[in-house]
Amino acid sequence: MTGLLLAWLLAPVDAASPFAERLNGRWVAAEPAPVLEARFQAALDRTVDALPWVFRAVARPRLEANVGWCRTWSLSLDAAKLALRCDDEPPEVLPLDRPGRALDDEGEPMQVRVRVAPPAVTVITASDKAVDERSWRVEEGGGLVVRRRISSPSLPVPFEWHGRYRRATAP
Numbered sequence: 001m002t003g004l005l006l007a008w009l010l011a012p013v014d015a016a017s018p019f020a021e022r023l024n025g026r027w028v029a030a031e032p033a034p035v036l037e038a039r040f041q042a043a044l045d046r047t048v049d050a051l052p053w054v055f056r057a058v059a060r061p062r063l064e065a066n067v068g069w070c071r072t073w074s075l076s077l078d079a080a081k082l083a084l085r086c087d088d089e090p091p092e093v094l095p096l097d098r099p100g101r102a103l104d105d106e107g108e109p110m111q112v113r114v115r116v117a118p119p120a121v122t123v124i125t126a127s128d129k130a131v132d133e134r135s136w137r138v139e140e141g142g143g144l145v146v147r148r149r150i151s152s153p154s155l156p157v158p159f160e161w162h163g164r165y166r167r168a169t170a171p
Helices: 002-010 018-023 033-049 053-066
Strands: 025-029 072-077 081-086 092-095 100-103 109-117 120-126 131-138 144-152 155-167
Touching: 018 072, 018 131, 033 053, 033 155, 081 120, 092 109
Parallel strands: none
Antiparallel strands: 025 072, 025 155, 072 081, 081 092, 100 109, 109 120, 120 131, 131 144, 144 155
């Protein structure tokens, strides 16, 4: 029974699946930008304020430069890959069938893995220094909740942020 459950959980997502149909498309912030920015700054404050004071001045700009929130998300999930795009940045295309590899800002190796577990898809980027989890969860009412969590041995309190999005209307 456990093997059957595991096979079901790891089965590829069909592009025509109800989950992919609900996830795929362009999403825009459902909350005003000042609300999202205030939540982002509060998350930074919680994380940075837990550090010893001598590290705070260095940690905040570094964390802020590597973590942000998006006004729009474009998402496309099929049986082979997840493509995601934040605002006007270049899209990320991540395979579903195997972990990928990437380099962080300092050239250190990271492993990138996509986990599809409807009603959410999560991208986990892990290195020896930190784990970055980004998830997109489709709500029953049709909205999207985006969450980000960064944990590290260097951070006594993980960075945690979320925002709500709605499907963009066609122009």
